[in-house]
Amino acid sequence: MIADTKKCQTMINITAQQILIIRAAVDVMKQIRAIFLTINPDTTGTPLEGNVQLVNTALNDLDTTVNEGVDGAVWDAMIAAIVPTHRNKALEEE
């Protein structure tokens, strides 16, 4: 019977590692958004037509969720708790 501490560690490791990926993705999207807004191209006929503000808001919400506030603090704590030598298998052997 695998200890609960290890099952929790698998959850922490995988979730935190994925949040790091999401944060990196958000950073990429924020950088490209800044360039896009500066250039301000014509969106007619593209999926962005009429949706620029919506995409902008959605990206801000995502940024807030993964980087700021209560959620951001929880993610920070989980990222700090990653154990590199734990191989994330504790939830597979039940």
Next chain:
Amino acid sequence: MASGDTLCRFGPLHNEPTATLAALWGVRNQHPILSFDDTTNWYCVFSDVMPQNYAGTTGVTVYIHYAMASAVADTVDWDAAFERIGDQQLDIDGDSFAAVQSVDNTTVPGTAGLVDIVSIAFTDGAQMDSVAKGESFRIKINRDAASDDATGDAQILKVEIRET
């Protein structure tokens, strides 16, 4: 030989890796280590000849020197088992380890790099697979990862066998 005297010593470079689930050889600040997973039982094996001055009465005690990769809380369990090779005692085409003896529920050091020493006593006879002086033998050690609760690898640095 007197009780407490050293019979054998092993380090990570003496490991004879098992065919599967072998502990991982590595270094920690250039100290050779054998790493043991925290979820699946991994194994290391050492072989030697039991010294001629082993009295063969009180058995042996195996001392495991280990550190945790990162854990500073919870516990670690270790198992060890002897296999007598001897003089025409064992066909080495197969394994024949005796039942494991264990040291369980050891609270890990509060600093990850501190080396802790735990011990497992074996009575002379069946627990040692009846290894006698002058006979070759193997000892297999594993972290009982299925039972302990410290997270992250445990790392063996040295193993010592003393007369009990």
